[in-house]
Amino acid sequence: MSPSTASGIFARVSFIRPKEVAKLLAPLLALGLCLATDAALPSVYPSDYSEQYFPAFLRIVLLLYLACAALSCWFKAVRQRLLHFWGLLIAVFVLLTFLNLQTVKSGNFLLPYVPSPDQILGAIFGNLPTVLDNLGGSLSLLLQGITLGGVAGMVYGSCMGYSRFFNYWLSPFIKLIGPVPSTAWMALAMVLAPSSHAASVCLVALSTWFPLSVNLSGGIRGVNKTYIERAQTLGASHFFILRKVIYPAVLPNIFTGLFMGVCFSLTALVGAEMLGVQSGLGWYISYAEAWSEFDLIYSTILIFILVAFTLITILFKIQKQVMKWTKGAIQW
Amino acid sequence: MLGKQAIKQLRRGSAQAKPPAPKTLMQPAPKAPLLQKPRLRQLLQLALPFVGIFVALALHQLLPNVYPANYSPRYWAPILLICTAIYALCYLLACALVPLRRRLLRLSWLLAAVFLLLEIYDIATLKTGTLKLPFIPSPDKVIEQFVVNFPQILQAASASLQLLATGFIIGLMLGLVSGVLCGCSRIANYWISPLLKIAGPVPGLVWLPIFVVGFSSSRIGSIAALVIAVWFPITLMLSNAIKNTDLEYIEHAQTLGASRLYIVFHVMLPAAVPALANALFMALAGSFGALSAAELAGVKSGLALAVKQMGTIANFGVVFAYVIAMIFIFSTLTALMFAVRNWLLRWQKGLVRW
Amino acid sequence: MDEGSHSVVEETRQRQLLARDITRAFINEDGSELVALKDFSLEINKGQIIALVGPSGCGKSTFLRLVAGLDEPQAGTLLYNGQPIAGPSPDRGFVFQQTNLYPWLTVANNVAFGLKARGLYHEQKHRVQEMIDLMGLSGFEKAWPHQISGGMASRVALAQTFIQDPGVILLDEPLSALDAFTRAIIQDEIVALWQQFEPIIILVSHDVEEAVYLADRVVVMTPRPGRQIADLAIDLPRPRERTAPDFIQIRREILQLLKSEER
Numbered sequence: 001m002s003p004s005t006a007s008g009i010f011a012r013v014s015f016i017r018p019k020e021v022a023k024l025l026a027p028l029l030a031l032g033l034c035l036a037t038d039a040a041l042p043s044v045y046p047s048d049y050s051e052q053y054f055p056a057f058l059r060i061v062l063l064l065y066l067a068c069a070a071l072s073c074w075f076k077a078v079r080q081r082l083l084h085f086w087g088l089l090i091a092v093f094v095l096l097t098f099l100n101l102q103t104v105k106s107g108n109f110l111l112p113y114v115p116s117p118d119q120i121l122g123a124i125f126g127n128l129p130t131v132l133d134n135l136g137g138s139l140s141l142l143l144q145g146i147t148l149g150g151v152a153g154m155v156y157g158s159c160m161g162y163s164r165f166f167n168y169w170l171s172p173f174i175k176l177i178g179p180v181p182s183t184a185w186m187a188l189a190m191v192l193a194p195s196s197h198a199a200s201v202c203l204v205a206l207s208t209w210f211p212l213s214v215n216l217s218g219g220i221r222g223v224n225k226t227y228i229e230r231a232q233t234l235g236a237s238h239f240f241i242l243r244k245v246i247y248p249a250v251l252p253n254i255f256t257g258l259f260m261g262v263c264f265s266l267t268a269l270v271g272a273e274m275l276g277v278q279s280g281l282g283w284y285i286s287y288a289e290a291w292s293e294f295d296l297i298y299s300t301i302l303i304f305i306l307v308a309f310t311l312i313t314i315l316f317k318i319q320k321q322v323m324k325w326t327k328g329a330i331q332w
Numbered sequence: 333m334l335g336k337q338a339i340k341q342l343r344r345g346s347a348q349a350k351p352p353a354p355k356t357l358m359q360p361a362p363k364a365p366l367l368q369k370p371r372l373r374q375l376l377q378l379a380l381p382f383v384g385i386f387v388a389l390a391l392h393q394l395l396p397n398v399y400p401a402n403y404s405p406r407y408w409a410p411i412l413l414i415c416t417a418i419y420a421l422c423y424l425l426a427c428a429l430v431p432l433r434r435r436l437l438r439l440s441w442l443l444a445a446v447f448l449l450l451e452i453y454d455i456a457t458l459k460t461g462t463l464k465l466p467f468i469p470s471p472d473k474v475i476e477q478f479v480v481n482f483p484q485i486l487q488a489a490s491a492s493l494q495l496l497a498t499g500f501i502i503g504l505m506l507g508l509v510s511g512v513l514c515g516c517s518r519i520a521n522y523w524i525s526p527l528l529k530i531a532g533p534v535p536g537l538v539w540l541p542i543f544v545v546g547f548s549s550s551r552i553g554s555i556a557a558l559v560i561a562v563w564f565p566i567t568l569m570l571s572n573a574i575k576n577t578d579l580e581y582i583e584h585a586q587t588l589g590a591s592r593l594y595i596v597f598h599v600m601l602p603a604a605v606p607a608l609a610n611a612l613f614m615a616l617a618g619s620f621g622a623l624s625a626a627e628l629a630g631v632k633s634g635l636a637l638a639v640k641q642m643g644t645i646a647n648f649g650v651v652f653a654y655v656i657a658m659i660f661i662f663s664t665l666t667a668l669m670f671a672v673r674n675w676l677l678r679w680q681k682g683l684v685r686w
Numbered sequence: 687m688d689e690g691s692h693s694v695v696e697e698t699r700q701r702q703l704l705a706r707d708i709t710r711a712f713i714n715e716d717g718s719e720l721v722a723l724k725d726f727s728l729e730i731n732k733g734q735i736i737a738l739v740g741p742s743g744c745g746k747s748t749f750l751r752l753v754a755g756l757d758e759p760q761a762g763t764l765l766y767n768g769q770p771i772a773g774p775s776p777d778r779g780f781v782f783q784q785t786n787l788y789p790w791l792t793v794a795n796n797v798a799f800g801l802k803a804r805g806l807y808h809e810q811k812h813r814v815q816e817m818i819d820l821m822g823l824s825g826f827e828k829a830w831p832h833q834i835s836g837g838m839a840s841r842v843a844l845a846q847t848f849i850q851d852p853g854v855i856l857l858d859e860p861l862s863a864l865d866a867f868t869r870a871i872i873q874d875e876i877v878a879l880w881q882q883f884e885p886i887i888i889l890v891s892h893d894v895e896e897a898v899y900l901a902d903r904v905v906v907m908t909p910r911p912g913r914q915i916a917d918l919a920i921d922l923p924r925p926r927e928r929t930a931p932d933f934i935q936i937r938r939e940i941l942q943l944l945k946s947e948e949r
Binding site: 087088091113168169172175176177178181183184185186187188190192207211214256260264266267268269271274285286288289294297304305308309311312331332 | 438441442445467468522523526529530531532533534535536537538539541542545546564565572575610613614616617618620621622623624625628629635636639640642643644648651655658659662663665666667
Binding site: 234 | 802847
């Protein structure tokens with residue numbers, strides 16, 4: 001990271017070049033196109049349909065963009081972000097216009113398979129309590145599972161990496177059980193666990209535990225020997241070496257393992273919700289699929305994308321904060 | 333992340349012709365001749381699994397079968413005898429061949445423990461009924477179901493493997509291409525990476541409903557879900573590793589007159605191999621998840637579906653048989669993947685081991 | 687203990703570090719045995735700098751690892767202050783060949799590592815800054831190891847060890863990766879540190895000039911099996927002049943010894 005961005009969000013902009021002004025204004029044009037076509041053309045498909053959410057949504061986006069653009073005149077960080085995203089923003093607005101024109105404005109894309117943007121927004125904001133309820137259920141299940149699996153993975157991986165004895169007895173188990181995906185365990189977990197909720201948490205935990213243990217134990221066995229010997233000659237105890245030398249040295253492995261774990265546990269979560277607990281976002285998708293409510297499916301996928309993206313972004317932000325000393329970790 | 337370390341190790345290795353003596357000398361086991369007579373201690377340790385098997389066999393034969401009533405086991409004792417025969421053969425070979433002996437010596441405690449654990453399981457089910465039917469069948473019952481349903485298991489397994497192979501290979505190709513593109517070109521990275529971040533972490537089960545409709549074929553939809561699960565980690569980690577290639581390496585190649593394409597294939601990709609190996613692990617494990625999702629919600633065939641269906645009708649003997657088949661297939665594939673990766677990374681020390 | 691042990695203990699009271707008939711062998715990859723040290727003896731007085739020179743494989747580094755307690759001899763006596771050496775201790779500091787500082791710790795935290803490991807950090811916090819100032823590292827306290835130059839990394843590694851105020855400091859080619867100019871400067875700094883803290887320093891080096899410049903005694907060794915062929919006292923006054931006739935004479939003698947062994 002260069003020092004200019006590190007100096008903070010509040011670094012003032014001295015001047016803006018004309019080319020940059022054009023880049024800042026271009027997304028506005030695309031957004032204007034979207035707004036204009038939406039306002040000018042009549043909604044024809046399905047008949048008697050009136051848009052409720054999409055125009056308001058576009059206006060809010062417009063306001064937000066104008067606010068950001070205004071801020072970017074003063075704040076360098078905002079301007080850099082906007083200048084980075086201008087192409088993507090244009091692409092998104094153009095795609096939205098296209099989708100809007102092909103669905104509600106003309107009916108070229110058939111319902112129920114391709115709903116209009118307005119219907120997708122309606123599926124979210126029309127049933128907001130249900131959506132939030134399911135989202136909350138999913139998140140709590142996911143976080144419980146990841147926490148449990150994270151702790152289990154740290155302990156299991158540490159034992160396997162640190163001691164030959166544990167490695168001998170623990171590694172066959174993880175080699176056999178680990179690769180089998182959690183969705184496949186569902187049928188067994190439902191009858192073996194005391195409740196379907198417990199079964200789901202266990203499955204999410206299982207899919208975090210596996211990659212974390214494998215990465216951690218491999219990392220510990222690969223720690224540079226001189227790091228440990230140096231600490232020994234400086235008078236460090238076993239516990240101190242574990243805490244201050246081995247764990248920092250394997251932090252990259254821990255984060256790689258956690259990243260894999262989060263990705264796998266999302267799969268486990270959806271599987272558990274569809275087949276097990278019958279609640280949450282995963283269940284909502286299978287419910288919508290059963291009733292062929294594709295606007296619900298799309299909206300839930302959007303929420304899911306948001307959840308997955310946020311979780312992984314948070315993970316990588318933490319990684320960046322914790323591992324300031326390194327260059328070349330996985331960037332998100 | 334691994335790539336960087338590897339390069340550093342490479343460089344360290346080249347900067348100093350010889351590493352400090354004791355470390356390299358102490359680690360590897362001495363290379364012994366292929367044929368050698370075993371010592372008594374080794375012979376005894378090698379015999380440990382026999383003890384395990386015989387204890388299991390004796391307990392199985394001596395204790396009465398109480399649960400369920402009137403059940404007479406037919407498979408467990410013969411299986412144990414077959415195991416004895418196979419292990420006896422290995423034992424004889426290991427008396428002569430040193431590499432096999434070393435491997436068996438390592439496994440002996442484990443094998444003994446496995447047979448004892450299985451016998452405890454036998455006692456808990458068939459001999460006492462501590463673990464209840466229909467959820468937990470006895471080992472005899474599981475093996476019976478395995479044998480009876482073997483053709484179906486084989487069929488389901490081959491269906492699963494076909495789907496997996498198709499998806500994995502397409503995903504791997506796509507991932508390699510887009511990973512190299514994202515790593516080398518800023519423009520490609522600008523447009524592909526948002527797609528990657530959005531589509532990548534979302535599991536296959538979520539995509540399937542629209543993929544099946546969108547491709548108007550459950551098979552193609554399932555393959556698409558698999559492809560995403562493989563494409564995502566490969567692209568992410570490969571592009572990262574390529575972006576992090578040491579500038580010195582690239583500049584060095586440039587001064588030697590290498591073209592851009594040559595640098596990509598002969599400098600950047602080799603430097604990214606450790607990261608790629610890591611990505612392969614994630615891709616494989618992820619593709620197993622996507623595979624079972626696709627079998628449940630997409631193609632409606634294969635091992636995962638069989639497990640679910642048999643679970644729904646509470647036929648748990650068959651469920652266990654299918655799960656055993658799954659464990660066997662998935663762990664074998666993972667072990668194979670790690671073997672490939674160890675071979676790829678034979679120059680590097682301290683990688684994630686299997 | 688045999689009957690002679692009493693006198694041995696007496697002797698080490700004065701000698702401080704005493705190695706007698708040390709043997710250490712390793713098993714090679716092909717199963718053959720490599721004798722790194724064979725019947726190696728060395729006595730070191732308080733506050734001396736000893737340089738071990740010789741070609742690779744003559745057991746210099748092995749001897750350092752034995753003194754550090756990172757390895758054990760298969761035969762022989764190894765006493766420090768009259769006590770047999772058992773395991774590593776902060777009283778015997780080791781500066782490794784690869785100056786790989788802990789990359790996750792800042793310069794200041796690398797220097798303070800030993801104090802923190804022994805739980806002395808809160809009492810002796812001020813010494814960290816003193817040490818950093820002494821080594822000319824001020825202003826780089828918060829830098830990460832990958833941000834500093836090779837010479838600075840060597841200084842941090844030295845500071846990390848010297849702050850413990852050990853009785854013995856083992857230097858395993860600590861400057862071999864540096865350019866000649868920086869090396870000369872840090873050699874002077876090592877002498878200054880030695881004069882301030884007065885430890886025994888055992889230096890392993892490929893560089894005969896470095897050995898003659900720093901050491902009170904130069905021990906010349908040969909490989910296969912590693913043993914000592916000469917023990918030369920260097921009685922030149924400090925600071926030493928690399929171009930002085932005496933200096934060059936001693937250097938030539940050592941080089942000739944090494945050459946004659948090679949033949």
